Amino acid sequence: MKKILFLALNFMLVSADLFAGSDIPVVYKIDLKREIDPTSRLYVSKGLHEAQKQKAEAILLHLNTYGGALVDADTIRTAILYSPIPVYVFIDNNAASAGALISIACKKIYMRRGANIGAATVVNQSGEVLPDKYQSYMRSTIRATAESHGKDTIVTGQDTVIKWKRDPRVAEAMVDDRISIPNVTDSGKILTLTAQEALKIGYCDGIAESVNEVITEYLGYTEYRLVQYKPAWNDSFKGFLMSPAIQAIFIMIIVAGIYFELQTPGFGFPSIAALTAAILYFAPLYMDGLVQNWELFAFIVGIILILLEIFVVPGFGITGISGIILVTLGLVLSLIDNNFFSFEGIASPELGQAALTVLSGLILGFLIVIWLSSRIGQKGLFRKVALHADLEDSISVDVYEKILIGKQGEALTVLRPSGKVMIDNGIYDAVSNTVYIEKGEPVVVVRFENAQLYVEKV
Numbered sequence: 498m499k500k501i502l503f504l505a506l507n508f509m510l511v512s513a514d515l516f517a518g519s520d521i522p523v524v525y526k527i528d529l530k531r532e533i534d535p536t537s538r539l540y541v542s543k544g545l546h547e548a549q550k551q552k553a554e555a556i557l558l559h560l561n562t563y564g565g566a567l568v569d570a571d572t573i574r575t576a577i578l579y580s581p582i583p584v585y586v587f588i589d590n591n592a593a594s595a596g597a598l599i600s601i602a603c604k605k606i607y608m609r610r611g612a613n614i615g616a617a618t619v620v621n622q623s624g625e626v627l628p629d630k631y632q633s634y635m636r637s638t639i640r641a642t643a644e645s646h647g648k649d650t651i652v653t654g655q656d657t658v659i660k661w662k663r664d665p666r667v668a669e670a671m672v673d674d675r676i677s678i679p680n681v682t683d684s685g686k687i688l689t690l691t692a693q694e695a696l697k698i699g700y701c702d703g704i705a706e707s708v709n710e711v712i713t714e715y716l717g718y719t720e721y722r723l724v725q726y727k728p729a730w731n732d733s734f735k736g737f738l739m740s741p742a743i744q745a746i747f748i749m750i751i752v753a754g755i756y757f758e759l760q761t762p763g764f765g766f767p768s769i770a771a772l773t774a775a776i777l778y779f780a781p782l783y784m785d786g787l788v789q790n791w792e793l794f795a796f797i798v799g800i801i802l803i804l805l806e807i808f809v810v811p812g813f814g815i816t817g818i819s820g821i822i823l824v825t826l827g828l829v830l831s832l833i834d835n836n837f838f839s840f841e842g843i844a845s846p847e848l849g850q851a852a853l854t855v856l857s858g859l860i861l862g863f864l865i866v867i868w869l870s871s872r873i874g875q876k877g878l879f880r881k882v883a884l885h886a887d888l889e890d891s892i893s894v895d896v897y898e899k900i901l902i903g904k905q906g907e908a909l910t911v912l913r914p915s916g917k918v919m920i921d922n923g924i925y926d927a928v929s930n931t932v933y934i935e936k937g938e939p940v941v942v943v944r945f946e947n948a949q950l951y952v953e954k955v
Contacts, residue, residue, distance in 0.1 A: 525553035526725045533565025533595040536736025541573045544726035558586040564594025574602040587711045588612045601642045605702040607711045608692040615689030617671040636672045643668040735781040741854045748858025750774035753865045788831040796827025828855045901942045908934045927952045
């Protein structure tokens with residue numbers, strides 16, 4: 498009996514502690530101390546979601562970045578603006594470029610003494626300023642972000658002044674060196690503000706030296722429970738797979754793998770490489786909610802149409818062209834959060850980056866095909882897909898080959914549908930007129946068109 502009473506008392510005490518602990522406000526902290534890229538976007542997106550599950554009263558973004566990709570910064574900015582939980586930022590030294598855009602989206606900005614915010618001109622990987630169409634979008638975005646915080650109405654005696662909480666022209670001056678604001682910046686200089694300068698013009702709501710000082714002195718939580726977002730290993734891996742450079746490489750492998758598989762019999766290394774690259778390309782995008790089923794279906798149908806064009810339909814026509822279009826659309830649209838060709842709310846830089854990523858991958862794929870084709874069979878993994886026979890004595894195809902029609906020979910390579918055949922001790926390029934022809938099978942020349950021999954099995 499005493500044991501039962503003891504257990505019941507303990508249960509009541511634990512329950513009381515839990516209920517008492519539930520009254521302590523939760524402040525959720527997300528560290529963003531890295532380049533703004535797909536991994537950063539995943540961190541912030543999952544962090545905001547976890548904060549809601551923790552029923553946090555406030556989210557504090559602990560930021561220190563020199564910038565990064567505009568597309569990912571814009572996605573983070575949008576998520577912050579529409580977050581049901583107020584998001585505050587503590588700039589721990591740097592909020593440059595994309596970091597400035599993210600900071601301006603937050604409800605309040607707090608800075609460490611000696612920190613900076615600004616310099617948001619759009620540049621490429623080499624640091625060169627991009628054309629004005631990119632700057633125009635960035636100017637509009639950062640100006641709209643500042644305007645989203647609204648205006649203050651200040652009454653002084655008989656005078657009423659309506660003032661922006663964050664002056665949009667100050668934000669725009671961080672992008673455009675043509676903006677001149679008296680006592681803030683001269684024309685011809687991109688604006689970057691120190692903590693004291695930002696405090697003076699309303700782009701900093703307080704100077705602090707630690708996260709705790711921000712929470713207690715400015716957010717007003719004398720007692721709080723700090724919960725920090727801890728990225729999982731697969732978040733970093735998924736972000737790595739979603740970087741434009743890696744996605745372009747996957748597309749390159751898909752193109753090269755399909756090409757080299759068509760040159761070899763059976764299911765081999767090129768097929769495995771292409772399939773693996775396709776899975777790694779689409780899987781993280783599908784998990785992130787970007788890829789819809791119809792986009793994946795378009796890609797698969799496109800591949801099927803291309804294979805039909807190569808193996809079934811003679812020549813190159815509507816089937817092959819349709820396949821290429823569907824494959825390209827599937828690759829591009831999977832990178833964009835569209836709703837069945839509805840691009841509402843999608844920024845032109847996002848669409849441009851998706852197209853550039855796919856185009857880069859396709860070009861790299863064709864280049865690697867050309868390069869490997871010149872070296873294939875000499876060494877390495879691809880030596881098994883090459884013909885090692887000495888073809889120095891190959892006879893070029895010309896008009897005199899018409900006399901070969903009706904003659905029989907042997908397939909020197911697999912014809913899928915093109916390959917090499919030997920007829921009367923001469924080696925020729927040929928195309929199978931019907932089905933695949935395995936190496937060593939007897940063939941007969943059935944026609945000659947466009948400087949090309951067509952053969953069938955005997």
